[in-house]
Structures are given as structure tokens and as C-alpha cells.
Amino acid sequence: MLEIKNxxxxxxxxxxxxxxxxxxxxxxxxxxxxxxxxxxxxxxxSIVGIHDFDxxxxxxxxxxxxxxxxxxKKLMAFVxxxxxxxxxxxxIDYVNFICDMYExxxxxxxxxxxxxxxxxxxxxxxxxxxxxxxxxxxxKIVLISALVHNPKILxxxxxxxxxxxxxxxxxxxxxxxLVKEGKIVFYSTHILxxxxxxxxxxxxxxxxxxxxxxxxxxxxxxxxLEKVFLELEER
Amino acid sequence: xxxLVSLIKASMTSGMNVFKINSKASSKxxxxxxxxxxxxxxxxxxxxxxxxxxxxxxxLEYIALSIFVVxxxxxxLIEGIYKSGTLIFNCKDDQLLLSLPIKKSTVLFVRIFKxxxxxxxxxxxxxxxxxxxxxxxxxxxxxxxxxxxxxxxFLPIIPIVVSCIIGAITTGLSSRFKYKNFFQIILTMLIxxxxxxxxxxxxxxxxxxxxxxxxxxxxxxxxxxxxxxxADLVVKFDITKLLVFMLINIALLVVGIFVLSKVYFKINTRxxxxxxxxxxxxxxxxxxxxxxxxxxxxxxxxxTFFNTPVFIINAGFGLVLYLILxxxxxVKFNLIVDTIKSTDIISIDLFLKNLxxxxxxxxxxxxxxxxxxxxxxSLEGRNFNILKSFPVKTEEILKSKLYASLIITIPLVxxxxxxxxxxxxxxxxxxxxxxxxTVIFSILSGLIGLIIxxxxxxxxxxxxxxxxxxxxxxxxxxAIGLLxxxxxxxxxxxxxxxxxxxxxxxxxxxxxxxxxxxxxxLYLMKKxxxxxxxxxx
Numbered sequence: 001m002l003e004i005k006n007x008x009x010x011x012x013x014x015x016x017x018x019x020x021x022x023x024x025x026x027x028x029x030x031x032x033x034x035x036x037x038x039x040x041x042x043x044x045x046s047i048v049g050i051h052d053f054d055x056x057x058x059x060x061x062x063x064x065x066x067x068x069x070x071x072x073k074k075l076m077a078f079v080x081x082x083x084x085x086x087x088x089x090x091x092i093d094y095v096n097f098i099c100d101m102y103e104x105x106x107x108x109x110x111x112x113x114x115x116x117x118x119x120x121x122x123x124x125x126x127x128x129x130x131x132x133x134x135x136x137x138x139x140k141i142v143l144i145s146a147l148v149h150n151p152k153i154l155x156x157x158x159x160x161x162x163x164x165x166x167x168x169x170x171x172x173x174x175x176x177x178l179v180k181e182g183k184i185v186f187y188s189t190h191i192l193x194x195x196x197x198x199x200x201x202x203x204x205x206x207x208x209x210x211x212x213x214x215x216x217x218x219x220x221x222x223x224x225l226e227k228v229f230l231e232l233e234e235r
Numbered sequence: 236x237x238x239l240v241s242l243i244k245a246s247m248t249s250g251m252n253v254f255k256i257n258s259k260a261s262s263k264x265x266x267x268x269x270x271x272x273x274x275x276x277x278x279x280x281x282x283x284x285x286x287x288x289x290x291x292x293x294x295l296e297y298i299a300l301s302i303f304v305v306x307x308x309x310x311x312l313i314e315g316i317y318k319s320g321t322l323i324f325n326c327k328d329d330q331l332l333l334s335l336p337i338k339k340s341t342v343l344f345v346r347i348f349k350x351x352x353x354x355x356x357x358x359x360x361x362x363x364x365x366x367x368x369x370x371x372x373x374x375x376x377x378x379x380x381x382x383x384x385x386x387x388x389f390l391p392i393i394p395i396v397v398s399c400i401i402g403a404i405t406t407g408l409s410s411r412f413k414y415k416n417f418f419q420i421i422l423t424m425l426i427x428x429x430x431x432x433x434x435x436x437x438x439x440x441x442x443x444x445x446x447x448x449x450x451x452x453x454x455x456x457x458x459x460x461x462x463x464x465x466a467d468l469v470v471k472f473d474i475t476k477l478l479v480f481m482l483i484n485i486a487l488l489v490v491g492i493f494v495l496s497k498v499y500f501k502i503n504t505r506x507x508x509x510x511x512x513x514x515x516x517x518x519x520x521x522x523x524x525x526x527x528x529x530x531x532x533x534x535x536x537x538x539t540f541f542n543t544p545v546f547i548i549n550a551g552f553g554l555v556l557y558l559i560l561x562x563x564x565x566v567k568f569n570l571i572v573d574t575i576k577s578t579d580i581i582s583i584d585l586f587l588k589n590l591x592x593x594x595x596x597x598x599x600x601x602x603x604x605x606x607x608x609x610x611x612x613s614l615e616g617r618n619f620n621i622l623k624s625f626p627v628k629t630e631e632i633l634k635s636k637l638y639a640s641l642i643i644t645i646p647l648v649x650x651x652x653x654x655x656x657x658x659x660x661x662x663x664x665x666x667x668x669x670x671x672x673t674v675i676f677s678i679l680s681g682l683i684g685l686i687i688x689x690x691x692x693x694x695x696x697x698x699x700x701x702x703x704x705x706x707x708x709x710x711x712x713x714a715i716g717l718l719x720x721x722x723x724x725x726x727x728x729x730x731x732x733x734x735x736x737x738x739x740x741x742x743x744x745x746x747x748x749x750x751x752x753x754x755x756x757l758y759l760m761k762k763x764x765x766x767x768x769x770x771x772x
Contacts (some may be wrong), residue, residue, distance in 0.1 A: 088542035100525065
């Protein structure tokens with residue numbers, strides 16, 4: 001379970017996140033939406049332990065990211081908004097490096113690398129250096145690296161940007177599989193129709209404040225998620 | 236013109252502000268770099284006064300200006316040779332700039348202009364104190380100030396244009412190979428060795444020059460034209476000569492940019508092209524290797540190091556020089572002894588008695604000025620977020636950076652230590668202390684670099700040369716290292732003169748360094764960890 005408890009993050013005097021609280025349960029695909037600069041990335045970076053925050057706490061399966069960061073990070077995988085990697089490395093070396101960081105045994109990593117490389121049609125490109133890749137291919141390597149260590153919680157910031165339609169389709173399939181295994185998928189997105197189709201829960205953030213959070217069907221009712229979002233934004 | 240001004244403005248604000256540490260940098264953090272800059276200027280001013288005092292006796296004060304002009308221009312050229320390849324090629328803003336409706340030569344001009352501004356600031360740190368010292372010893376009129384101002388502005392141009400052309404040649408040649416970085420490093424090193432060889436074998440040229448020269452100013456002009464013009468103008472101001480000097484520099488800059496722009500984009504495109512592997516079946520290409528977290532992190536540091544030519548050349552230069560020195564001692568020690576005998580810098584008996592102590596001092600110089608770790612945090616760049624998201628303790632990340640620097644540094648220095656020991660055959664205990672010194676001072680240098688880089692990080696940069704050569708962190712680390720060298724030199728020289736035994740000098744030196752290692756390590760593990768955790772992109 002991922003619990004965000006009264007989290008506030010300030011940049012100087014400005015509150016980027018203002019007393020935000022919500023919970024993501026095991027088996028949820030959770031969409032985190034908001035306009036540009038609303039505070040989505042800041043909260044995501046706080047969850048994965050990249051940013052410190054000023055008030056509140058974030059609990060990963062009951063452990064605080066503030067006091068027990070290493071144990072919390074072991075349970076999570078993070079896919080950033082830009083596919084940031086060590087580009088001078090070969091893709092296979094990079095994936096192996098990530099596995100080393102998460103202390104994955106040889107058998108598991110062998111099976112998972114093979115599985116996800118084939119799924120994303122990257123198996124014949126793993127021996128190339130990442131700087132030779134297109135944006136979409138880099139994104140695929142980041143996704144393979146995130147999935148390869150079987151994270152309990154997958155945190156993604158705009159994961160579909162730059163991906164081809166097949167890759168988007170495959171990711172949706174993988175996300176569904178993960179939640180069936182009781183894992184959590186938490187991601188920010190601007191592609192609302194995809195979020196509407198695949199997410200069980202949603203939170204909407206505006207100027208650092210949470211303005212709506214709950215089950216997807218309760219939040220949108222008979223309307224589309226896009227319409228609900230635009231109405232909330234205009235208020 | 237408007238476009239050019241906007242472009243320069245944007246380019247300068249994004250990358251050239253050496254005091255832009257990060258957005259949250261407190262003014263307190265600016266004190267140390269400023270203090271070091273003033274200390275450096277004061278040291279140059281003091282040394283210039285010593286030279287001027289001697290020249291004043293023979294009425295040739297203006298020669299001091301020429302000496303420093305030659306020195307700083309040579310330094311700018313050598314630095315520029317290995318920086319230019321990285322500073323003007325393969326920048327992160329290539330895509331943005333090349334997609335804008337501006338001439339490609341304008342983009343190149345902006346890159347070179349940025350390089351020029353940095354060197355202008357750097358040259359000023361040296362030349363302003365020399366000019367101030369000159370004013371103490373010689374009369375100056377308004378023409379002197381005008382000449383000096385123009386000189387400060389124009390002096391970086393020749394070394395920059397020459398180094399950019401050499402940088403383009405090395406980058407262009409290496410871009411044709413699969414292992415571009417490797418060839419770039421080899422070519423740059425070969426050029427350095429060539430420059431050193433030529434400068435060490437100029438005796439005949441200098442003798443011819445002196446015999447055929449019309450006067451002192453003529454000699455200086457023939458050695459380096461701007462230095463000669465400066466000397467001429469200080470002795471007797473001539474507006475025509477000044478204008479000719481300015482025109483020659485401007486013409487050189489224009490021609491340089493014109494020539495470079497012909498090949499610049501071809502080279503840049505080739506540098507960006509990456510040779511991909513042959514396609515092989517999936518099962519065969521998935522090679523799984525399990526490593527510990529620490530070893531994986533160290534390997535990542537190696538990967539960054541060996542894929543960043545400017546990083547290797549900058550860090551490796553001192554180490555390679557030490558190896559060259561060790562080989563020279565091994566092969567031609569008798570020649571070194573003869574040279575020392577023929578000069579009266581030091582008595583030969585004192586020299587032979589303290590060989591191990593001199594070796595000890597040289598190792599301090601090499602290690603404290605070789606600062607690999609001072610760029611390691613900054614070079615993470617946008618990947619810093621990835622690093623922070625790993626389930627690894629910050630302490631381990633910092634240690635892995637330190638270990639990587641030790642693995643790069645220590646073996647090379649130890650090879651040199653062995654060569655020198657085999658040839659000079661000082662006592663085994665002295666040799667063991669030299670080996671211990673190599674380890675202890677490598678750790679010291681690594682710790683200083685990491686602490687400084689955590690205090691002055693710059694995670695947003697356009698190319699690695701900005702971090703390795705032009706960042707506050709590298710400047711402060713090298714300055715602190717040099718300060719350590721000066722202090723060691725002063726203390727050890729006094730102890731040698733007092734007849735203190737080499738073993739005692741080395742033992743005390745290692746003891747002090749060991750205490751510093753412990754203190755700095757504890758500081759890094761506490762304060763450094765806090766600073767790392769607060770840092771983000």
C-alpha cells in the first residue's frame with residue numbers, strides 16, 4: 001500500500017505540494033492528473049525518494065520513505081518523464097546495472113530481461129549503446145529496467161510519451177498483469193482517455209492541492225474523464 | 236545582429252556563469268571561490284613583484300608583462316587543445332540551436348565566444364595582478380591603460396582559435412573511427428607530447444633568434460607576437476601598431492570561424508553517429524553478469540570516466556607526466572644529476588641525500604592536483620535522479636565514487652614509484668612509505684574532490700568540459716590541492732635544509748595526511764551525505 005499523508009513540499013515560500021493526502025491500495029492502477037506545473041512530478045519525486053519534503057509522510061507498505069528510504073526503494077521502480085539513462089552504456093549493461101542495484105539474482109534477471117526485451121522488441125538491440133537509440137527506444141529500456149526487478153509498486157511519470165502504438169498497447173497489458181498480481185501502478189499522465197480506460201482510481205491535483213481523488217467511476221460518473229478534469233480546472 | 240545578441244545572452248546565462256552553483260546556492264558558498272580567486276591574484280601579484288624588482292634594476296620592467304603574456308597564452312593554448320573538442324562539438328543544445336533560423340556559422344561563433352569569455356575571465360585573473368604590480372615599479376600614462384585593456388580583451392583570441400582548429404582536427408580524425416573517444420584521447424595526448432618535445436628542444440631556435448634579433452623587443456615579438464607588441468606599446472605607444480594588432484586578431488578569428496564552419500557540422504554529425512552492433516539472436520545477446528551494488532556503481536563510474544575524453548585527459552595528465560618523469564629517471568638519471576650539477580639551484584650532495592623526499596614531494600604535487608572526484612557528482616547530470624531512486628545508501632554511492640578514483644589513480648602512480656625505486660634504490664622503508672603515501676594522498680585528493688563537488692555541484696550543463704574544466708568545483712579543488720602542495724613544499728624544503736632525515740619527513744607527512752583523511756571521511760559521511768540527499772535536478 002502507498003500512503004501519502006499530509007505531504008507539503010515548498011520551494012522557497014511557494015508550496016509546490018500543499019497538504020496532499022491519499023492512499024493507493026494493492027491492485028490499483030492509479031492515475032495522477034493535473035495541468036502542467038500542478039505538482040505531479042514533485043509528488044512523484046517525493047514518493048520515490050528523489051525529493052525531500054517539508055511536512056507529512058509517505059509510507060510504502062507501512063515504511064516511511066523519510067526514515068527507511070532504502071527498504072522503501074527496494075519495493076518501487078521509477079520511470080521518469082524523460083528517459084534518463086547512462087547513455088554511454090550498452091543497453092544490456094544498463095539493465096544489468098539496474099538489476100545489481102536491486103540485487104536481483106541471475107536466474108530472475110535472465111528470465112525477466114528476456115521476457116521484457118522480447119515484449120518490447122528490443123532483444124536484438126540490447127548490445128548497442130543507449131546513445132544510438134531513438135527517444136522511444138530509450139523509453140523502452142527505462143521500462144524494461146523498471147520491470148525487470150519485479151517491483152511491488154511501479155511509479156511512472158508520463159510513461160507513454162514517445163512510444164509507438166504497439167508499445168503503448170503492450171504496456172497497458174503489462175500494467176493489467178501487474179495489478180492482477182496485487183501490485184500497484186501509480187502514474188501521471190495527460191492522456192486522459194487511456195487513463196479512463198485502464199485506471200481503477202484517480203487523483204486530480206491543481207496548484208499543489210488535491211482537488212479530487214477516488215474511484216474512477218465515482219469521479220467521472222456519466223461524463224468523460226476529460227470533461228470532469230476540464231470542469232474542475234475551470235473552477 | 237539582434238538574433239546573435241539574443242543567442243549569446245541565452246547561451247551565456249545557461250552555461251557560462253561559473254558562480255551559478257545551483258538555484259539554491261547561498262551567498263556563503265560564493266565566499267570560498269571568491270577567496271581563492273583573490274588568493275590566486277595575490278600570489279601572482281607577489282610573484283610579479285619579485286620579477287619586477289629584478290627587472291627594475293636594469294630598467295626593463297615591461298619585460299615582466301611579456302613574460303606573463305607568453306605564459307598565460309601558452310597555458311590557454313594547452314588547456315584549449317583538450318577542451319575545445321568537447322566545448323564546441325557535440326553540445327546538448329545542438330538540436331535546439333541547429334533547428335533555429337540562424338546561420339550555422341553563427342552557432343559556431345556563439346560556441347567560440349562562450350569559450351572566449353571564460354578564457355578572458357581566466358586570463359584576467361593572471362594579467363590584472365601583473366599589471367597592478369607593474370604600476371608599482373614603473374610610470375604609466377593613459378596609453379598604458381588603454382594598451383593593457385585592449386591586450387586583456389584580445390590576448391585569448393590567438394590561443395583559442397589555434398586550439399579550436401587543433402581540437403577540430405583531433406575530433407574530426409577520431410570521428411572517423413568506431414572508438415571515437417579512444418582515438419580522441421590518443422591524438423590529444425600525442426599533440427601534448429609533441430608540444431612538450433618541441434618546447435624542450437628549442438635551444439637552437441632560441442640561439443638563432445638572439446643572434447639575429449635587432450633588440451630585446453624583437454626577440455619577444457619573434458617568440459610570441461602579442462607579447463612583443465605589448466612590450467613595444469608600453470615602451471612607446473603607437474596607435475597604428477595597436478590597430479594592426481587588433482585587426483590581425485579579428486581577422487584571425489573571422490578566418491578561424493570561416494575555416495571551422497566548413498568542417499564543423501560534418502564532424503559534429505559524425506560524432507553523433509553511433510556504430511551499432513550486428514543484429515544477433517536474442518538469446519545470444521543477453522549476457523547476464525551479477526555484481527555487488529558497490530562494484531556495479533564503481534563500474535558505472537569507470538564507464539563515465541572512459542567515455543569522457545576531457546575527463547581522462549584532465550585527470551590523466553598529471554599521472555602520465557609522473558610516469559614520464561619516472562621513465563626519465565629510470566633511463567636517464569645520470570643526465571638529471573649532470574644537469575643539476577651544472578646549475579646552482581641545489582647542491583648535488585643535498586639532492587642525492589634526499590632523493591626519496593623529493594620523490595615524496597612530487598607525488599604530493601601529482602596527487603593533490605589530480606582531482607578526479609571533483610567532477611564526479613556534477614557529471615551525473617540529469618541521471619542524478621536515477622541514482623537517488625536506487626535502493627542504495629548514499630554512503631555507498633559516495634564511497635563507490637571514491638573507490639573508482641583510487642582504482643584509476645593508485646596503479647599508475649605505483650608503477651612510477653617502482654620505476655623510480657628500482658633506479659634510485661633508496662631504502663626499502665623509504666619505498667614502503669612512498670607506497671603508503673601514494674594510497675593516503677590519493678584518498679585525500681579523492682575526499683577533497685567529493686566534498687568540494689557536493690558543495691559546488693552543477694548538474695545542468697551543456698557538455699562535460701564545462702564541468703571538468705570550467706566549474707567552480709574543479710577550480711576550488713585544484714586551488715586547494717595547490718595550496719596543499721605549496722604548504723608541503725615550504726615545510727619539506729625547510730626540513731631538508733635543517734638536515735631532517737627523509738624517513739622522519741615522510742613519516743610526519745603521511746601522519747598528517749592520514750589524520751586529514753579520517754577527518755574528511757567522517758565529514759563526507761555526515762555532511763556530505765546530507766548535501767547529497769538535499770541535492771536534486
